[in-house]
Amino acid sequence: xxxxxxxxxxxxxxxxxxxxxxxxxxxxxxxxxxxxxxxxxxxxxxxxxxxxxxxxxxxxxxxxxxxxxxxxxxxxxxxxxxxxxxxxxxxxxxxxxxxxxxxxxxxxxxxxxxxxxxxxxxxxxxxxxxxxxxxxxxxxxxxxxxxxxxxxxxxxxxxxxxxxxxxxxxxxxxxxxxxxxxxxxxxxxxxxxxxxxxxxxxxxxxxxxxxxxxxxxxxxxxxxxxxxxxxxxxxxxxxxxxxxxxxxxxxxxxxxxxxxxxxxxxxxxxxxxxxxxxxxxxxxxxxxxxxxxxxxxxxxxxxxxxxxxxxxxxxxxxxxxxxxxxxxxxxxxxxxxxxxxxxxxxxxxxxxxxxxxxxxxxxxxxxxxxxxxxxxxxxxxxxxxxxxxxxxxxxxxxxxxxxxxxxxxxxxxxxxxx
Numbered sequence: 124x125x126x127x128x129x130x131x132x133x134x135x136x137x138x139x140x141x142x143x144x145x146x147x148x149x150x151x152x153x154x155x156x157x158x159x160x161x162x163x164x165x166x167x168x169x170x171x172x173x174x175x176x177x178x179x180x181x182x183x184x185x186x187x188x189x190x191x192x193x194x195x196x197x198x199x200x201x202x203x204x205x206x207x208x209x210x211x212x213x214x215x216x217x218x219x220x221x222x223x224x225x226x227x228x229x230x231x232x233x234x235x236x237x238x239x240x241x242x243x244x245x246x247x248x249x250x251x252x253x254x255x256x257x258x259x260x261x262x263x264x265x266x267x268x269x270x271x272x273x274x275x276x277x278x279x280x281x282x283x284x285x286x287x288x289x290x291x292x293x294x295x296x297x298x299x300x301x302x303x304x305x306x307x308x309x310x311x312x313x314x315x316x317x318x319x320x321x322x323x324x325x326x327x328x329x330x331x332x333x334x335x336x337x338x339x340x341x342x343x344x345x346x347x348x349x350x351x352x353x354x355x356x357x358x359x360x361x362x363x364x365x366x367x368x369x370x371x372x373x374x375x376x377x378x379x380x381x382x383x384x385x386x387x388x389x390x391x392x393x394x395x396x397x398x399x400x401x402x403x404x405x406x407x408x409x410x411x412x413x414x415x416x417x418x419x420x421x422x423x424x425x426x427x428x429x430x431x432x433x434x435x436x437x438x439x440x441x442x443x444x445x446x447x448x449x450x451x452x453x454x455x456x457x458x459x460x461x462x463x464x465x466x467x468x469x470x471x472x473x474x475x476x477x478x479x480x481x482x483x484x485x486x487x488x489x490x491x492x493x494x495x496x497x498x499x500x501x502x503x504x505x506x507x508x509x510x511x512x513x514x515x516x517x518x519x520x521x522x523x524x525x526x527x528x529x530x531x532x533x534x535x536x537x538x539x540x541x
Contacts, residue, residue, distance in 0.1 A: 147179075147313045148186040151301050155191060158293045160301045166194040166259040167299070170250055171218070173199070173211040173322035176265035178218070179310045180302055182319060184263065185222055198253045200246045201230040204326055211322045227253045234474055234483040239332055240461070240510040248523045254297060266291055266300045268357045269307045273334055275360045276341065282409065284397070289364030296458070296531075306353070374398045379438060382415075404436050434466045434506060439535035443526050448478045449493065453506070453514040455524045457532035461509040466538070469505050475512035477519040486512070493518045504538050 155161055169184060171177040184195060197219040201208050212228050219226040229249045235241055250262045271290050278287030293300050302310070314321060330336050345352045374395050382388055382399055391399070393416075400415045438457065446454050473486035490500050495518060506514040513521040516538050526533055 147305065147309060148183050151183050151305065152187040152190050154293070154304050155187070155301050160294050160299050161191060161193060161261060164192055164194070165261055166196070166257060167261045167263050168196050168198050168250060168254045168257060168259045169224075169263045170246075170265065171197050171199055171215045172265075172324070173215045174265075174324055174327075175310050175314055175321040176267055176270075176302065176307070178265075178319060178321045179313055180263060180265040181218065181222070181224075182317065183313075184301070194259075195224050196253065196257045196259060197224045197226045198250055199226070199228045200249045201228065202235075202242050202245070203231045204242075205324070211324075214322055225257070227256075232476070232482045234485075239334070244510045244523050251297070251529075260297060261294075261299045262297050263299045263301060265302060267302050267305050267307055267310060269353065271303050271360050272353045272356045273337055273342070275356055276337060277334065285363050285367045285370065288360065289367040290360040292364055297529075303357070370394060370398050374402065379403055402438060433539045434464060434504075435537045435539050436464060437535050439533050441533060441535060443530075443533075446526065448519045449517050451517050451538075453516065453520055453534075453536035454526050455513055455520060455534045455536065456526055456530045457534045458530070459524045460513060460534060463509065464513070464536075465507050466504050467507065468501060468503065473505070473512065475515075475519075476522045478522050478525055480522060486515075489515070489519060506536065 161167065167184070169177075169181050171181050181195075181197065184193065188195075197215065199212055199215040201212050216226050216228065231242070231245050235245055254260070254262055274290040275288055278290065281287070291300055291303065292298075293303055326332070328335060328339075330339065342353075345356075349355070377391075377395070377399055379399075379402070381391075382403060388396065388399075396416050397412050400412050404411070404415065439454070441454060443454070469486050469490075474483045475486060475489065476483045477489055486505070487500075490503070495503065503518070504516055505512055506516075508524070511521060511523070513524045514536055
């Protein structure tokens with residue numbers, strides 16, 4: 124077989140990429156319809172950072188509107204990590220104006236930690252607020268097939284079960300991801316065809332962030348092993364996601380108190396036992412789940428800094444109208460909490476966003492404002508999830524994790540002395 128000249132191979136590859144990019148909106152429209160990502164006429168907040176994926180998302184949704192009528196609103200969140208981040212906002216604002224969409228923007232509060240988890244929490248809180256203000260029932264995210272693969276691998280390396288390995292869903296409550304079948308390569312070709320130049324965020328190349336290291340070091344090795352690996356891994360995430368939904372449905376009608384009936388509980392398959400335990404104790408790790416399956420009380424662990432307390436976590440149907448910030452029991456949105464929940468005591472520099480405030484405050488100031496006696500402050504339990512401080516008993520809960528009218532699963536938290 125005669126090998127084609129390099130320039131011929133390049134031209135053929137370019138023609139193929141152009142053809143694929145022209146079909147992209149049609150492929151997304153089919154996926155949206157097949158997987159019920161959006162409903163016709165739905166009001167949608169489109170999260171646009173200005174980068175390639177989100178810019179392509181807005182453009183593609185704009186192209187498929189004749190086939191799928193949607194009411195789009197553009198939202199941009201500035202994390203304030205770069206001096207030129209205002210330019211990203213201006214770029215997105217200009218695109219929204221050019222295409223005739225309402226535009227909303229906000230900037231991260233001063234003092235927000237420069238971490239992936241803190242950034243995600245602030246961004247999603249902003250997007251949900253804009254959705255509520257615009258009566259939107261969906262928030263469109265620009266996650267691609269490559270993001271899905273990265274999420275699967277990150278969860279695999281952390282020892283996740285089917286819930287984590289199912290990675291991201293195309294529609295998960297209000298969060299919609301219509302580009303999960305589209306690769307970054309296809310996104311870039313699509314933007315090039317339309318002569319759309321996105322903003323590029325240098326932090327996406329910063330090796331301090333775990334996802335970036337995976338993208339730079341692990342994925343190239345996987346690509347070299349099998350060029351089709353990303354597509355196969357994304358398919359695996361789809362399969363595991365469906366199995367995860369099946370387990371959710373299978374356990375949905377099992378009452379929480381079945382865990383106390385050891386005979387009946389033992390008759391459940393191990394997968395459903397674990398699912399029931401995790402519903403009761405969302406912050407439990409694998410070792411804790413296995414211990415709880417053997418009959419130990421469903422309570423979370425504590426850190427060494429608070430050895431005389433135990434955090435008991437259960438689901439509840441308590442009346443939210445009775446909740447007060449200074450209650451001695453806490454109530455949080457179970458779908459927003461990022462386990463594990465950890466009990467500690469305050470540390471120098473601790474901050475949180477207390478209930479009802481838009482800004483992050485120093486923990487010291489929060490305790491002073493709440494008139495917590497000085498001699499009590501250093502021993503007061505402070506409960507955090509993986510992202511932030513979420514509850515200080517008798518003082519406040521985190522605004523970003525509070526129970527709202529949209530909450531589907533409430534967590535009831537109590538501190539028990541040992």
